[in-house]
Amino acid sequence: MKKSLLDKITDFIELKVSPPLVKLSQVRYLVTLQKTFMTLMPYMILGATSTLILNLGGLFAEGTGLNMPAVADAINTVVGYVRVPLLQLVFVTINLLALIVCVLNGYFLGEHYQKKNSGVSPIVTAVLSMLSFLCFIDFANLSANFDWPNYILGSPSLFGGIIISVCAVEIYRWFIHKNITIKMPAGVPPMIAAAFTSIIPVCSILFGMSIIGMGFEGFDFLGIFNTLFSYLVIGGSGWFTQFLGFILDRLLWFVGLHGSNIVGSVMSPIWTTMITENIAAFNAGQSIPFMFTEQWINNYVRCSVFPIALLCCLSQVKRFKILGKLSLPGTIFNIAEPIMYGLPIVLNPLMFVPWVLGFAAIFLFNVVLAIFNLTPAMVTMTVWTMPAPLAAFIGSGFNIMALLISLMNFVIIFFIFYPFFKVMEKQELKKEQEMENEELEMLGEQ
Numbered sequence: 495m496k497k498s499l500l501d502k503i504t505d506f507i508e509l510k511v512s513p514p515l516v517k518l519s520q521v522r523y524l525v526t527l528q529k530t531f532m533t534l535m536p537y538m539i540l541g542a543t544s545t546l547i548l549n550l551g552g553l554f555a556e557g558t559g560l561n562m563p564a565v566a567d568a569i570n571t572v573v574g575y576v577r578v579p580l581l582q583l584v585f586v587t588i589n590l591l592a593l594i595v596c597v598l599n600g601y602f603l604g605e606h607y608q609k610k611n612s613g614v615s616p617i618v619t620a621v622l623s624m625l626s627f628l629c630f631i632d633f634a635n636l637s638a639n640f641d642w643p644n645y646i647l648g649s650p651s652l653f654g655g656i657i658i659s660v661c662a663v664e665i666y667r668w669f670i671h672k673n674i675t676i677k678m679p680a681g682v683p684p685m686i687a688a689a690f691t692s693i694i695p696v697c698s699i700l701f702g703m704s705i706i707g708m709g710f711e712g713f714d715f716l717g718i719f720n721t722l723f724s725y726l727v728i729g730g731s732g733w734f735t736q737f738l739g740f741i742l743d744r745l746l747w748f749v750g751l752h753g754s755n756i757v758g759s760v761m762s763p764i765w766t767t768m769i770t771e772n773i774a775a776f777n778a779g780q781s782i783p784f785m786f787t788e789q790w791i792n793n794y795v796r797c798s799v800f801p802i803a804l805l806c807c808l809s810q811v812k813r814f815k816i817l818g819k820l821s822l823p824g825t826i827f828n829i830a831e832p833i834m835y836g837l838p839i840v841l842n843p844l845m846f847v848p849w850v851l852g853f854a855a856i857f858l859f860n861v862v863l864a865i866f867n868l869t870p871a872m873v874t875m876t877v878w879t880m881p882a883p884l885a886a887f888i889g890s891g892f893n894i895m896a897l898l899i900s901l902m903n904f905v906i907i908f909f910i911f912y913p914f915f916k917v918m919e920k921q922e923l924k925k926e927q928e929m930e931n932e933e934l935e936m937l938g939e940q
Contacts, residue, residue: 524759526602531762533598541587542874544580545777588770592655593647596627603663613670618692619663625700626662627655630707630716649770654719662699669695730764733861736786740857744850750840769875776873785864789872793886793900794860799833800825801908805915811922827879844918852910856903870896
């Protein structure tokens with residue numbers, strides 16, 4: 495049987511595109527980074543929410559907000575009572591991002607290696623990663639290290655911190671693998687034995703890191719790292735790069751793979767740097783540096799499959815109607831799997847055009863809006879289960895335009911899927927009618 499063009503495209507994605515990407519997402523460094531950022535998410539949201547509350551008065555400010563200065567003053571007065579603890583929350587989350595990532599990445603990478611060699615201790619690798627990173631900080635100039643927003647322990651040093659963390663753990667693992675440790679008698683308690691086992695690797699690594707970090711006058715290795723990786727962030731922050739990643743996300747979902755996780759495993763460090771720098775700029779009252787963040791994609795483009803669930807609810811097909819009623823509440827909160835696999839969208843030739851090309855069109859449409867400064871930039875993070883229009887409103891710093899554009903995109907998604915859904919519905923109705931006729935014939939024979 496001759497395959498259609500769409501079948502050939504699907505086979506190509508499934509057999510040629512997906513396998514290397516899945517393999518890439520399973521590289522141990524990307525797996526540990528993914529675990530790191532998943533663990534970090536609540537703390538990032540806490541820091542971002544604190545920043546939002548600190549700037550809440552700006553929503554009603556004169557000239558830049560809703561021009562209700564009395565309300566702005568009232569809010570600022572109330573916020574003033576908790577300003578100090580809120581600033582502290584921002585400091586220990588957003589401002590220490592690179593340091594926290596170092597610790598978590600070191601722990602998860604150590605946990606990965608412990609499965610292969612019980613001598614590797616995740617606690618040791620976590621602390622070792624943190625101290626190795628701190629070996630690159632000039633504590634003689636402490637105040638400059640904590641200045642806002644160019645804090646060296648925060649997002650500007652994220653990539654440098656990750657590299658230092660990986661290097662520290664890999665060298666430590668080599669010491670353990672080569673058995674270059676202090677040997678303890680069999681009767682020594684495991685915790686004490688582990689502490690003594692790590693003495694030689696830890697001392698050697700930290701001494702080496704200190705030499706590299708501070709031992710060469712006039713050379714700021716962490717600064718060089720940060721500068722080099724800032725170009726990576728800038729290169730990955732443009733709409734075209736983000737568009738390619740988004741299309742890849744849609745294609746992978748279409749063949750049944752969790753595209754968001756696979757693409758996110760590579761893009762997470764870039765996305766995290768972008769949104770944290772946006773948060774810092776928003777808090778400092780500066781212009782927002784990045785438009786096409788992960789939050790921009792989620793709140794304006796990816797939105798939700800809620801419109802598709804709504805189509806199911808309105809359908810004459812019994813199966814679709816039941817699916818729609820069951821999945822509609824979940825889709826409001828961005829849970830897509832019942833629709834993806836129940837309708838299905840996955841590997842459904844009729845759904846390829848709206849799912850891949852339709853969403854691509856929505857992305858480009860919103861890029862055009864962004865070029866004309868109509869889509870407000872995202873300046874904070876929200877919980878992923880928050881409905882997209884509300885997340886857009888809060889994430890933009892309470893900009894009503896963000897809410898309206900997100901709602902408009904819901905409507906666009908509805909009408910993009912509508913004709914393809916109706917064709918699918920017609921096919922299903924025909925199948926239902928045939929089944930009913932067969933049942934009637936069987937009853938008649940009885």
